[in-house]
Each structure stands twice: as C-alpha cells, then as structure tokens.
Amino acid sequence: MAPLILYHFPPSAPSRVALLAIRNLELDVEVKEVNLFQKEQLSPEFLRINPQHCVPTIDDNGFHLWESRAIAQYLVETRAPNSTLYPSNPAERAVVNQRLYFDAGTLYPRIRAIAYPALFLGEKNIADEKRNHIHDAFLLMENFLEGRKWFCGDNMTIADLSILASVSSIIHIGASLHNYPNMKRWYELCSTDVKAFKENDEGAKLFGERVRTLLDDKF
Numbered sequence: 001m002a003p004l005i006l007y008h009f010p011p012s013a014p015s016r017v018a019l020l021a022i023r024n025l026e027l028d029v030e031v032k033e034v035n036l037f038q039k040e041q042l043s044p045e046f047l048r049i050n051p052q053h054c055v056p057t058i059d060d061n062g063f064h065l066w067e068s069r070a071i072a073q074y075l076v077e078t079r080a081p082n083s084t085l086y087p088s089n090p091a092e093r094a095v096v097n098q099r100l101y102f103d104a105g106t107l108y109p110r111i112r113a114i115a116y117p118a119l120f121l122g123e124k125n126i127a128d129e130k131r132n133h134i135h136d137a138f139l140l141m142e143n144f145l146e147g148r149k150w151f152c153g154d155n156m157t158i159a160d161l162s163i164l165a166s167v168s169s170i171i172h173i174g175a176s177l178h179n180y181p182n183m184k185r186w187y188e189l190c191s192t193d194v195k196a197f198k199e200n201d202e203g204a205k206l207f208g209e210r211v212r213t214l215l216d217d218k219f
C-alpha cells in the first residue's frame with residue numbers, strides 16, 4: 001500500500017494540525033512541501049488533487065482529503081479507532097468536536113484576521129479590536145481548562161493538537177500567556193507530552209517572524 005502523503009507548509013497553522021495528528025498517531029508519512037509563499041498550491045498538479053488549493057491535504061492511497069480537523073478525525077478513525085485522541089463515547093467525542101469547532105470558528109479566524117492583512121494586504125498595524133478578540137478567546141480557553149489537565153479532560157485529544165497549532169502561531173506573533181495561568185500550564189504540558197511539539201513550534205516561528213517583520217505594531 002502506498003504511504004500516506006501529507007501536502008504541507010510548515011508556517012500554516014492548519015497544516016500543522018494535520019502534521020501533529022500524524023506525529024501523535026506515530027504514522028509513516030511522506031511529507032511534500034507546498035510553498036504557499038511561492039504560490040505552489042496553484043500548480044495544475046496540486047489543483048488536480050485539491051481544487052480548493054489549500055494545505056493541509058492528504059493522499060491516502062488515492063483518497064484525497066483536506067480540512068485539517070477532518071484529516072485529524074479521519075486518521076484516528078482509520079488508524080487508531082480506540083485512541084483516546086478522539087474518544088468514541090458520544091458525549092466525550094462531542095466535547096472534542098466542540099473544541100475543534102471553537103478553534104476552527106473562533107480562535108484561528110481571530111489569528112488570521114491579524115496575520116492575513118499583514119502577509120498579503122500590506123497592513124502595518126493591529127487594530128485594538130483584533131488584539132482584544134484574541135484576549136477574549138484566551139479567557140474562554142482559561143475557562144475550558146479550569147479543573148482539566150487537557151482541553152477535554154484527563155487525556156490529550158486532537159482538540160489539544162488543533163488548539164496548539166493556533167496558540168503557538170499567535171505566541172510567535174507576540175501574544176503572551178502570562179495572564180492566563182491555565183493556558184500557561186497547558187502549554188508547558190504540551191511541550192513535554194505532545195509529540196512533534198518542537199516541529200510545530202519551528203513552523204509557528206517561521207509564521208510569526210514573517211508576520212512580525214511586516215507589522216510596525218507589536219502584539
């Protein structure tokens with residue numbers, strides 16, 4: 001059987017969600033870099049695989065899938081259906097899904113609202129409102145983590161991996177967890193317990209540094 005292929009760009013937070021899922025499931029993978037800064041996602045070969053031209057995308061023996069969190073869910077379901085990374089109990093799984101949707105629909109778009117205009121539209125400043133939106137999300141996350149080791153309880157799940165990819169990105173833009181003790185504790189736990197924490201961090205650093213050099217403002 002052909003090996004799993006991940007089309008990946010390290011600075012991209014969604015792409016790192018898929019990478020973290022692969023690494024924490026300890027799967028064999030061939031990583032093919034798609035350099036978004038060089039617009040490689042628009043090549044005819046990649047468009048044939050993913051007409052939405054985004055990373056991450058996987059090729060699982062001819063089956064093509066994109067959307068980072070859908071990829072993480074699919075990989076657990078196909079490779080390790082009993083893994084606590086995505087519990088099968090409906091209520092427990094629903095909480096993981098809630099956190100995944102929180103990341104997809106609230107946290108990550110607020111990071112993108114800062115990064116995209118800097119990277120692609122020549123924006124030099126961060127509006128206070130955008131900074132406040134990040135802090136509002138952090139406050140919600142403090143609450144999610146209250147009395148919990150990980151975002152969904154005692155076990156690391158794909159929700160932690162998804163949120164880690166986002167949080168590391170905004171940290172490298174300049175946000176601090178200083179006023180968020182639960183998140184600070186969780187991030188330290190990730191640094192010891194999440195496989196490929198460093199690999200994710202290196203990508204987040206590339207992303208954050210690029211955004212920071214384009215901004216006159218500090219976070």
Ligand SMILES: N[C@@H](CCC(=O)N[C@@H](CS)C(=O)NCC(=O)O)C(=O)O
Nearest residue numbers: 012013014041053054055056067068
């Ligand atoms: N919701 C998607 C977002 C994917 C996405 O927007 N990827 C960006 C990089 S962060 C991309 O590939 N952009 C290139 C393009 O759309 O042409 C996911 O979670 O996978």
